[in-house]
Amino acid sequence: MRFLRELAAELLGMFVGDGRLAMGILAIVAAAELTRDAGLPPYVAGGVLLLGSPLLLLENVRRSAAQSRKPLQAPRRSASSANPSTTMSVAGLEMGSGGPPGPHSSGRRTKAVR
């Protein structure tokens, strides 16, 4: 039973990791559908989807980052370490083990970021 509960939770979590983002996506889909129903040209609905989704993502990331408030430590780096990162990095997407500790690096999580 616990196994099935965990499975169901995992399935839900696959699509709804952040409630605000999920609601925003559904709102954009509804808006695109409404523009179509209102008889506007199809490219209006296309524009709503094409521009609305990336903008929603940007707003959500910015908001989540701003809401993650927690006591923090300044980054500690060894002066002798010429190359502090031990993880491969592409366009700065991997911070590596030598990067500054994030606000959640002590294991606690806020409600803002799940």
Next chain:
Amino acid sequence: MLMWSAAAPAVGAAFLASTVEVVEAFTIVLAAAAMRGWRPALFGAASGLATLAGAVLLFGRLIDRVPIHALQLLIGILLLLFGMGWLRKAALRAGGVIPLHDEDTIFAKEAVRLGERGPRLKGSLDLVAAITACKAVMLEGLEVVFIVIAVGAGRGLLLPASLGALAACAVVLMIGALVRRPLSRVPENTLKFAVGVMLSAFGVFWLGEGLGIAWPGGDLMLLVSAALFLGAGLIGAALARETNVEIVA
């Protein structure tokens, strides 16, 4: 005849996403094997794979009966939910707001958890290890199945997408068999970022087609959509990093 220009994004998305998921499942199965033995871990992993295969056969037949526009609409919404979720997390991880996924830490935690479950009985199958491995393979495998169906079903690309996923499994398992330790050097966040961009772009594309929009340029609009999501993700990561630095300072 299969157009590889159309199939390449689906195969690429399936390959990269499956790489991430198989690495995660491999870590848990390896921990189960290291702590409780290979026999129950492999039995559990095989059980998980068999359950997944059954689900694919069942849902594969159901998908054929769904009208194409309804399927594109449904898959488009699910892809946007899934892809943008991955992209959001990857951007926040890149910005240092949430910690990076660390296979070594996950392996250590899982090993401790399995070690606490008491000694296994000699001669009997260790159910703790089998269930742990089965669950890991099923949960991560479900995501692979969803991604393969999502990027492949809308255009009859299920077979190429499945081949992309299988290739990822083969590559990860071969490397895993050679090194026999968690694959912590895989740039997981970069992969998740790339997959998030691709799945989100597919989501917008399918949604549009489901709503009856004739995209100008056809499949090329996938690239435009991907570029917009990539830009949003990178700017989002930079903003998150900036916020993080401000808080630290």
